[in-house]
Amino acid sequence: MWRAVFIVLTTALIAFAPAARASDGLAAVRTRGALRWGGDIQGGEPYAFQDPQDSTRLIGFEVEIADALAQRLGVRAEFVQNDWQNLIPSLERGDFDMILNGLEVTPARRARVAFTRAYYEFSEVLVVRRGDEAVHGLSEMQGRRVGTLANSFAYELLKATPAVDLVLYEGVEEPYIDLEQGRLGGVVLDNIIANRYGLVRPTLRAAAEVAQGEYAIAVRRDDATLLRAVDDALAAVANDGQLRAILARWQLWDQRQATLTAAAPLPSSPAPTPGGGLGMVHGMLFLRGASFTVLISALAMSLAVAGGLLLSLARRYGGVVAAKAANFYIEVFRGTPVLLQLYVLYYGLAPVLTLNAFTAAVVGLGLNYAAYEAELYRAGLDAVPIGQTEAALSLGMSRGLALRRIVLPQALRVALPGIANDFIALLKDSSLVSVITVVELTKQMTITAVDVRGWLAPGLLCAALYLALSYPLSRLARRLERRLLPVPA
Amino acid sequence: MSDGPVLDVRRLCAHRAEREVLRGIDLSVARGEVVALIGPSGAGKTTLLRALNYLTPFSTGEVYINGHHLRPGMSERHDAATLRAVRMRVGMVFQSFNLFPHLTVLDNVMEAPRTVLGLEAEAARARAQSLLARVGLGDRADTYPQLLSGGQQQRVAIARALAMEPEVLLLDEPTSALDPRLAGEVLAVIADLATAGQTMVLATHQIAFVRRIAHRVLVLVDGVIVESGAPTQVLDAPRTDATRALLGRAD
Numbered sequence: 224m225w226r227a228v229f230i231v232l233t234t235a236l237i238a239f240a241p242a243a244r245a246s247d248g249l250a251a252v253r254t255r256g257a258l259r260w261g262g263d264i265q266g267g268e269p270y271a272f273q274d275p276q277d278s279t280r281l282i283g284f285e286v287e288i289a290d291a292l293a294q295r296l297g298v299r300a301e302f303v304q305n306d307w308q309n310l311i312p313s314l315e316r317g318d319f320d321m322i323l324n325g326l327e328v329t330p331a332r333r334a335r336v337a338f339t340r341a342y343y344e345f346s347e348v349l350v351v352r353r354g355d356e357a358v359h360g361l362s363e364m365q366g367r368r369v370g371t372l373a374n375s376f377a378y379e380l381l382k383a384t385p386a387v388d389l390v391l392y393e394g395v396e397e398p399y400i401d402l403e404q405g406r407l408g409g410v411v412l413d414n415i416i417a418n419r420y421g422l423v424r425p426t427l428r429a430a431a432e433v434a435q436g437e438y439a440i441a442v443r444r445d446d447a448t449l450l451r452a453v454d455d456a457l458a459a460v461a462n463d464g465q466l467r468a469i470l471a472r473w474q475l476w477d478q479r480q481a482t483l484t485a486a487a488p489l490p491s492s493p494a495p496t497p498g499g500g501l502g503m504v505h506g507m508l509f510l511r512g513a514s515f516t517v518l519i520s521a522l523a524m525s526l527a528v529a530g531g532l533l534l535s536l537a538r539r540y541g542g543v544v545a546a547k548a549a550n551f552y553i554e555v556f557r558g559t560p561v562l563l564q565l566y567v568l569y570y571g572l573a574p575v576l577t578l579n580a581f582t583a584a585v586v587g588l589g590l591n592y593a594a595y596e597a598e599l600y601r602a603g604l605d606a607v608p609i610g611q612t613e614a615a616l617s618l619g620m621s622r623g624l625a626l627r628r629i630v631l632p633q634a635l636r637v638a639l640p641g642i643a644n645d646f647i648a649l650l651k652d653s654s655l656v657s658v659i660t661v662v663e664l665t666k667q668m669t670i671t672a673v674d675v676r677g678w679l680a681p682g683l684l685c686a687a688l689y690l691a692l693s694y695p696l697s698r699l700a701r702r703l704e705r706r707l708l709p710v711p712a
Numbered sequence: 713m714s715d716g717p718v719l720d721v722r723r724l725c726a727h728r729a730e731r732e733v734l735r736g737i738d739l740s741v742a743r744g745e746v747v748a749l750i751g752p753s754g755a756g757k758t759t760l761l762r763a764l765n766y767l768t769p770f771s772t773g774e775v776y777i778n779g780h781h782l783r784p785g786m787s788e789r790h791d792a793a794t795l796r797a798v799r800m801r802v803g804m805v806f807q808s809f810n811l812f813p814h815l816t817v818l819d820n821v822m823e824a825p826r827t828v829l830g831l832e833a834e835a836a837r838a839r840a841q842s843l844l845a846r847v848g849l850g851d852r853a854d855t856y857p858q859l860l861s862g863g864q865q866q867r868v869a870i871a872r873a874l875a876m877e878p879e880v881l882l883l884d885e886p887t888s889a890l891d892p893r894l895a896g897e898v899l900a901v902i903a904d905l906a907t908a909g910q911t912m913v914l915a916t917h918q919i920a921f922v923r924r925i926a927h928r929v930l931v932l933v934d935g936v937i938v939e940s941g942a943p944t945q946v947l948d949a950p951r952t953d954a955t956r957a958l959l960g961r962a963d
Contacts, residue, residue, distance in 0.1 A: 613767050614810035618824035618876055619800030622788055628827060632814045707814070 248442065248449030249296075252320055258293045258300050261314060262324030263307035267395055268419060269473045270325050271302065284473040285323050288342055288457075291465055292440075295456035308374045308393070308673065311336060314443060321453060322441040325413065327376035329436075337444050339454040341437035342466065344479040347377050348417035349430045351409045352402065358409065360431045361387070367408030370398035370660070374673045376436050377411040390580075390660050391670070395420045397570055401660070402427060404573045406580070415475065435479075501680050505671050509681075512667030513688045519584050519663060520650045526589025527649070528642065531596025538597070539604060540622075549597070556594035562655050564591055569659040584656035592649055599641040603634030636707040643700030647693045664688055717776075718743050718880050718911050719764065724773035726759050726935075733759045734770065735935040741880065741913060746906045748922040748943070749915040751932035752958060757915035758807075760932065761882045764913070765802045766795055777802060778879045800828060803873030803881040807888050809865045811857035811872070817844065818853035821872045829876070836875075843871040847901050863894030867901055880911040887918060919959065923947055931955045 252258050262271045262285060271283040281302055293300035303319040310322045314336065327345070328338050351358045358364070365386040371377040373391040381389050390407060392398045398410040399421040410421060411433060421427050440457065442450050460466045461483050470476040537549040556564065568590075569583040578586065607630050615625035654665035662670070668685035672678045719741040726734040733756045741747050749757050762768035764775060766782050775782040778801045780794055788795065812820050821840035825831040831839070844850050847867035849860075857865050866886055873881055883902065887895035899921050905912065906925040916922060922929055922943055929946040931939040933954040939946055950956045 608810075610806060610808060610810040611812065614804075614806065614812070616788075616795075617765055617767060617799055617802075617804035618872070619796050619828045620824065621792060621796055624827055628823065629812055633812075636814065 248320060248446035249452045250448070252296065252298055252449065256298050258289070258296060258298050258321070259303050259319040260289050260300060260321050260323045261303045261305045261310050261319040262322070263305060263310070265394060266307055266325055269415065269475065284469050284475060285325070287469045287472075288460070288466070289323055291460045291469070292453060292456045295459055296452060307372075308669065311441070312678065314441060317443075320442065320446075320449060325415070325438055326441055327413070327436045328439050329376055329379055331379065332441070335444070336441040337446065337450045338439040338441055339450065339457050340461075341439045341483060342457060342461070343415075343438040343470070343475065344482065345413045345415060345436055345438060346432040346479070347380060347411055347434040347436070348414045348421075349409050349411050349433050350399070350402065350417050350421040350427050351430045352405075353426055353428050355408070355430070358430045361411075361433050363430075364409050368406070370401060370407045370410045371412055372398075373670065375412070376434070377413070380434050381411060391662065391666075392660060393658060397660075399424060399427065400570050400573055404577045406577065501671070501675060501684065505675070505681070505684075508667050508671065509664065509684055509688060512662060512664040513692065515661065516650065516653050516664040516689075517692060519581070519588065519656060519661070520646065520653045522585045523588035523592060523653070524646050524649055526585065527592030527596045527645075530589065530593030531598075531600055534593060534597035535600035535604065536626075538601070540626075553594045553597050556591050557598075561588065561591040561652060562658060565655060565659055580656075580660045583659055584653070584661045587659075588649060588653060588656065592645060595645055596638075596642060599638040599645070600634060602641070603636070603638035604630065606637040607633045632707065636704065639704050639707060640700065643697060643703075646700075647696055650693055650696070651689065717741055718745075718778060719913070720776040721764070722774045722776075724760070724763060724770055724775065726756075726763055726768065726770040728759065728768075733935050734763065737773070737935075737937060739930070739937070741911060743879075744909045744911055745927050746911070746925055747913045748926035748929045749913060749932055750917065750919065750922060750929060750958065755932045756935040757932055758884050761804075761884045761913065761915055764882055765799050765804060767804070800876060801879045803876060803878030805866070805869050805873050805881065805883040805886050807885045809857070809862070809869045809889075811865055811869055813856065813858055816854055816856055817849065817860070817868050820857060820868060821875050824872070825875050839875055840871070843874050844868070846874075846904075847871045848897070861894055862890045863897040866890065866894075866898045870898070870901055870905075874905075874910075880913065881905070883912060883914045883916070885915050885917070887916065919947065931958065933958075 264272050264281065266272070269284050271281055271285045274280040274282045286302070289300040289302070305313045305318065307324065310324060310326065311332065313319065314322055322336070326332070328341070332338070349358070349361060349364070361384050364384070366388070368388045368390050369381055370390045370392055371381055372395070373393060378389070378391070381387050390398075390401075395412065395416045398407065398412070401407045402410050402421070403424055403426055409430065410417075412421070414432070417429065422429055440453055442453060466483060467476060467480070470480055534549045534553060537545040539546075541549065565583065565587040568587045569578065569580065611629055611633065612625055615629040616622070620628070653663055656663060657666035664685055668681045671681040675681065717740040719739070721737055721739040724734055724737040725732060737760060749760065751757055759768055763770045764777065766786060769784065769786065771784055773784070777798055780798045782794075782798065786795065812823065815823060818837070818840050821843055822836045825836040825839055826833065841850065841853060844853055847870055849864060849867055849871070852860065852864065857868060860868065870886070886902070887898050890898065895918070899918065902912070902914065903921075903925050914926070926943050928940060929943050930937050931946060931952070931954065938952050939950065939955050946955065947959065950959060
């Protein structure tokens with residue numbers, strides 16, 4: 224019986240696994256009639272993004288390059304959306320044929336994928352606030368918070384810069400918002416991003432170009448035929464002026480790009496260095512991430528437990544206005560994604576209320592979970608018979624005293640399993656706060672996964688840590704329940 | 713304390729969902745008096761008792777209790793002080809006990825003296841222990857009410873009410889939920905209280921018991937007191953058909 228189940232499952236797994244990759248990638252592209260290229264439209268204008276006039280259409284200078292390349296290969300270009308940080312793992316999985324999305328050439332990446340010649344020469348621009356006149360380069364950023372995109376060229380650069388407090392983002396708009404708000408001392412990102420998203424803000428200025436590099440197209444290492452074909456196509460596009468026309472159309476042509484036509488394909492990269500296992504360093508980072516997870520969850524849950532109680536009491540005893548307000552709160556916070564609430568709290572409210580990331584994470588999760596806890600208290604309060612209140616009142620207790628001493632302890636006992644359950648859920652939901660730059664356990668895992676070039680080991684370690692946190696919690700909840708209810712009613 | 717009635721009820725009317733449950737009740741209870749309230753189910757006995765400490769609001773009439781004045785339209789919020797003052801001096805024993813399941817037997821009895829009267833823990837404990845001993849449960853102080861029999865639970869409830877040293881104790885069919893043997897334990901405690909001079913108003917179906925301990929019997933039918941007087945008079949020589957029907961007499 225179990226053997227049969229095992230066979231069925233394995234067969235299913237194999238069937239749904241990504242199709243084994245043809246060693247001749249070019250032949251596969253020709254057969255398919257489409258060149259699939261991966262990118263993340265969240266990178267925004269001018270790379271590859273939705274046409275504001277027609278959201279079904281994708282535009283951007285990379286879209287035009289992809290079309291030009293496909294045309295040379297006699298096929299059509301087909302865009303595949305993929306989270307930018309995970310473009311390389313997805314390429315390796317075979318989700319698309321190549322990456323064409325502002326992927327900077329770095330030694331680490333060259334060890335992992337094969338790059339064509341460059342199609343754009345960029346610089347890394349340090350942007351600071353206008354008031355910060357003394358800043359002329361990274362050396363003035365020591366001991367300050369500097370933002371950039373996770374796993375970008377600038378990320379590698381800043382990691383190698385001593386004494387910089389690195390803050391990681393997933394979108395291009397957010398680091399500049401935080402810089403304006405004073406939550407960062409500077410932002411280092413590619414000049415295209417700096418120009419379009421940072422320097423359009425009148426309060427910010429470019430302090431320095433701190434590095435230079437190039438965007439190139441990446442294909443799988445074993446895809447020699449496709450690499451050659453794409454590189455040849457790119458050379459042709461560059462040499463006949465088409466690339467220049469595209470870049471010029473997007474206001475990206477400058478003196479630096481003059482070298483592109485003369486560019487040779489990048490020399491073949493050195494053999495891949497082994498992925499490198501998880502070391503002590505990673506272990507310590509994971510523990511640090513886990514302690515952030517615990518701290519944020521515990522503080523947020525305290526807020527939620529207190530806030531939820533207030534909400535449920537307001538709804539029950541607070542009179543019409545307070546009850547309506549509490550209901551409104553609960554419906555809004557339960558009815559919208561916590562991720563959205565975190566964005567609004569951290570970025571949306573930034574002009575009027577500048578919370579630091581940690582506070583915003585605790586408050587955001589706490590406010591959201593308060594709505595859920597309020598519902599649990601409601602169920603608990605409903606479960607206490609009216610006779611309990613009457614008995615308390617008949618002894619001369621005030622309504623408040625009756626509530627505190629007689630009704631709430633019994634209600635809490637009913638609500639407790641749900642609250643404990645929510646705490647465990649919150650422990651995991653706290654991973655969402657990475658969108659507002661807090662590096663907790665899950666975020667640490669994704670960063671490490673890129674570092675060690677593998678998801679499995681960091682993923683398992685991360686899961687083990689979550690379990691190690693949640694299991695004692697559920698045991699504790701059961702003990703607490705027994706203490707609150709020594710004998711079943 | 714004055715020598716006037718502990719409890720004085722005048723022209724009391726109460727409605728429940730449009731129906732008039734009490735229709736002009738007049739009642740005066742003297743200190744130390746034991747008044748029994750008998751009548752068929754649904755006659756309004758429970759409503760009357762609950763009106764006396766305003767757990768159930770009434771629509772017209774007045775209640776004077778221990779120097780305080782209860783009137784129609786009082787609210788838990790705005791008249792909290794008056795209601796609390798009344799309830800501190802009026803004990804209530806419920807048909808379904810309503811003990812606090814999250815507290816031990818001892819804590820059930822200690823709770824109000826501690827939190828309402830502000831007694832020191834030691835004083836409250838001593839008072840609770842002696843009351844538990846008085847109702848025959850001195851050895852069950854540390855257990856939880858759910859582990860006791862119904863009769864034991866009701867005796868704890870009586871001790872809990874007595875711990876506030878009430879001027880008057882209201883008992884709402886205290887033995888209706890109990891089988892005869894357990895009811896007997898509870899009735900013995902109530903008889904003991906009567907002997908000790910505790911003022912009580914007791915709604916019950918236990919006619920024989922009423923005959924034994926009550927100073928006065930009221931017959932409540934359809935929200936009206938149809939007959940009242942000494943037990944020998946009301947129970948042995950009923951003057952109305954309603955009372956005769958209630959006592960199960962054909963004559």
